Amino acid sequence: MRSRLTIMALLALCLGLLLTGCARKPRTTADIPRSLSPSYSIAVAPFTQPTSTSQLIIGQIPRDQGRIAPEMLPALDRTLRDVLMTETKRQYTFVPRHAPLPDKMRYHDSNQPQALSAWVAYAREVKTDLLLVPQVLNWHPREGSRAGVTRPAHVRVEFFLINARQGTILDRSVYDVEQTNLTSNLLEIGEFFKRQAGWATADELAREGMVKAVKDMTL
Template identity: 35%
Template sequence: MKRSAVFTVLALSCLVLLAVAGCGKSTRTAAVPRPEGKLAVAGFSNPTFNWELLAGYLDEEGKPAPAGTVETLNMILADTLQQHQVFDYITPDAVRQCEDVVVFEDSGKPRVSAWKYWLGVGKCIQADFLLVPQLTTWRERVGSDAGVETPASVAIDFYLIDVKNERMLRSRYEETQQSLLENLYNAKKFAARGGKWVTATRLARDGMDEKLTELGL
């Protein structure tokens, strides 16, 4: 038997064993205590220029995600917070009013940094903590769940700003889906997804579940 055939059989056997063992989505335990105080949650932003980022750099500037993507992510964010039993927070719609206020107050002035801008939003809304999600990469799969020419790819940053102490925690999710044969270390994740090639939306949902947990949310 050829080496590639042997590797395929082993990989498929691993997938079956994981499925039998019950490798579905497990209950997560927050990595840190839930932030104490008034929480505000901003809606997703999709920075297209580096100056809009709270940290890091874009691979390529000037390329926004497709229309409707941010709205979809906001719905997933609300669903994920609810699943994590995070209910008492200032909603993105309320935060957006302060986003407009800060922009108005800074009009005619030199461009403020993303950090100063979002800190100003947090102070305007009078929150103890402000969650700021930023989408930096969105590539939909080309193909179907059975096979792809190009896999889905997503990168999202979650920033939890401690408004009073002017500090920030960053939790980044970045994934380009790989096949079981490409990365056996992700076998459990691959099995949990039914052994299929998933959409960018599914990647984003998985990323939110994982990274909000890391922030205690």
């Protein structure tokens, strides 16, 4: 009887250890929680729009690229500041827009992105560990109203987190969305109601991209 109880106890112990091990072990590397050390200093650059391949950090210029008016970029800066200050608990240094920016420098004609080294140098110049670089790659405003459109808004915004010391891209977030009619894509029903059951503006889509970047980069 005693030996039977001992065996049952050992089996229960082994089962408990097995279940604990299974619960703690991620199924894939994607299940491993990531975190960005709070000890890093993070500077945030103003929004820019690359208009030639040589001004890109990586990637390519969209075909029929929609250009955002330069006077609209400060509004995106303010929105990003608001998102970072409300969605995260970090401290940031916001680089003023009047400071010279790498995308204003002259690049040699090239079919390859060339801007990473310039942004790395810029990050070192502002004396930060990490530099968050927000960019507008494509911008098509909504044509119409919230109730109905002749052309929906379409934006592509990208965010790069650059490691100044290593001279590398630590993380990247891409948000490329053109709102579609609900009847043509029922998978968008959740986003449809989040957008107050109407057609979003380009600014509203851009804000969604900023929130996504915060989550993607675990800021």
